[in-house]
Amino acid sequence: MSLRTVFESQPDRRYIMFGGKGGLGKTTLSATSAFWLARQGKRVLLFSVDPQASLSDIFQRDIFGKGPVPIIENLWAQEVDADRRIKDYQEEIRKKILDMYGFDKVPEEIDNYIAAASAEPAMEESAIFDAVVDIIVKGDYDYYIYDLVPLGHALYYLSMAKVYDEWINKITKLRQDMRQYDQVAATMRREDTIAEDQILGELMYIKERINASSQILTDKKRTAFFFVVVPEEMIILDTKKAAELFAKFDVPISGYVVNRVLPADLGQGNIPPYLRNRITMQKKYLEDIRGSFGSEVLAYVPEMERDVTGLPMIERLARRLFEEDRG
Amino acid sequence: MADETKPKKKGVLGVFRDIVYGMSSHEMTRHAVRTRASMEHLFILITMGDLLGVPILPPYYALRLLPYVTPQIAGWKRRMLRERDVTDVLG
Numbered sequence: 001m002s003l004r005t006v007f008e009s010q011p012d013r014r015y016i017m018f019g020g021k022g023g024l025g026k027t028t029l030s031a032t033s034a035f036w037l038a039r040q041g042k043r044v045l046l047f048s049v050d051p052q053a054s055l056s057d058i059f060q061r062d063i064f065g066k067g068p069v070p071i072i073e074n075l076w077a078q079e080v081d082a083d084r085r086i087k088d089y090q091e092e093i094r095k096k097i098l099d100m101y102g103f104d105k106v107p108e109e110i111d112n113y114i115a116a117a118s119a120e121p122a123m124e125e126s127a128i129f130d131a132v133v134d135i136i137v138k139g140d141y142d143y144y145i146y147d148l149v150p151l152g153h154a155l156y157y158l159s160m161a162k163v164y165d166e167w168i169n170k171i172t173k174l175r176q177d178m179r180q181y182d183q184v185a186a187t188m189r190r191e192d193t194i195a196e197d198q199i200l201g202e203l204m205y206i207k208e209r210i211n212a213s214s215q216i217l218t219d220k221k222r223t224a225f226f227f228v229v230v231p232e233e234m235i236i237l238d239t240k241k242a243a244e245l246f247a248k249f250d251v252p253i254s255g256y257v258v259n260r261v262l263p264a265d266l267g268q269g270n271i272p273p274y275l276r277n278r279i280t281m282q283k284k285y286l287e288d289i290r291g292s293f294g295s296e297v298l299a300y301v302p303e304m305e306r307d308v309t310g311l312p313m314i315e316r317l318a319r320r321l322f323e324e325d326r327g
Numbered sequence: 328m329a330d331e332t333k334p335k336k337k338g339v340l341g342v343f344r345d346i347v348y349g350m351s352s353h354e355m356t357r358h359a360v361r362t363r364a365s366m367e368h369l370f371i372l373i374t375m376g377d378l379l380g381v382p383i384l385p386p387y388y389a390l391r392l393l394p395y396v397t398p399q400i401a402g403w404k405r406r407m408l409r410e411r412d413v414t415d416v417l418g
Contacts, residue, residue, distance in 0.1 A: 089387070089390070090390075093390050093391070097394045097397050101398070110393065110397055113375075113378055114393070122383075123386045123387060126385035129385070167385065168388070171373055175370065181359045182363060184355075185359040185360050185363065188352045188353075188356040189356055198395050199392055199395045199396070202395070203392075206388050206391065
């Protein structure tokens with residue numbers, strides 16, 4: 001199996017994630033896959049919620065907080081600006097309070113609460129969560145490629161989906177129980193109708209979004225999660241641990257991509273001992289990877305002679321990865 | 328509406344039945360309304376607990392509900408933070 005056969009044989013898997021430790025080439029592989037899919041005529045959105053996102057760097061243009069920016073035909077890239085999103089959202093809440101009650105200004109206590117909420121780390125996380133939901137539930141693209149933050153965060157994000165799922169289900173249930181008491185009171189007062197519960201309406205809206213997003217993330221038919229590894233001892237160990245944890249969260253792991261593989265012909269000829277040692281070491285770890293992940297390895301990506309930035313370099317890597325490499 | 332709710336003319340017995348019914352159902356209505364109010368406070372605690380220092384899981388979504396409970400916040404805080412003593416149990 002190669003990365004290409006995964007995409008070709010499972011066209012329903014439209015939500016693609018590359019995960020791995022920091023600096024292993026998640027963005028490179030996300031961008032390369034997005035590029036290749038777009039060239040195959042698929043409409044692709046490549047997005048990131050990392051405040052230190054690298055999409056701007058790899059495409060060599062500033063796309064931060066600008067919404068989906070067209071890169072080539074069929075390919076859009078988006079970097080979410082979480083801070084901006086939170087600020088706009090706070091403003092929206094304030095405005096809603098003013099509109100609903102005809103206040104001149106938001107009561108001080110409430111306003112302080114709105115302001116303080118943004119200072120919490122959990123605020124940024126849940127805002128980012130919502131930003132991702134926003135992107136994926138729309139479903140306008142053939143492929144969504146999520147350039148994830150490093151593993152720990154990815155895992156946190158996925159567990160959040162599960163926790164939010166339970167949270168929203170519980171409070172919606174409580175609200176529905178409250179509704180029944182309203183109904184009882186109304187019946188006994190011989191009133192025919194009760195006022196619509198706007199909170200319940202909002203909860204249903206939130207519930208729908210959270211449920212939809214956590215379903216997508218763990219759906220083996222629609223989602224593919226690839227681990228990026230490099231042939232180094234610590235990375236291999238960490239990846240194995242992460243794979244176990246991910247399996248617990250029902251993440252549909254679809255395979256491994258080995259990045260930064262030194263070209264085999266480099267070992268020939270007269271080379272300095274330092275480089276020779278590196279090559280020998282890599283060989284050993286490549287064996288280790290084959291032994292541990294075996295047929296789940298979808299690609300060995302060569303270490304390029306220069307950084308993968310800019311479209312020509314991405315195109316070269318895409319050709320190498322999808323046209324020449326067959327696993 | 329006004330016609331529907333207007334009681335029809337009844338005999339002495341009918342009026343008496345209405346009074347009994349009204350008395351018992353009034354008690355039940357009060358109970359339903361009070362339970363509903365307690366649940367409302369519980370609901371605000373679960374969604375807006377941050378106001379009292381109870382961390383709330385997805386603050387982004389909690390904030391979305393804030394406008395709807397804005398008028399109740401002051402009363403809710405008073406209830407949650409007031410001192411309690413043994414007379415509360417009797418009451």
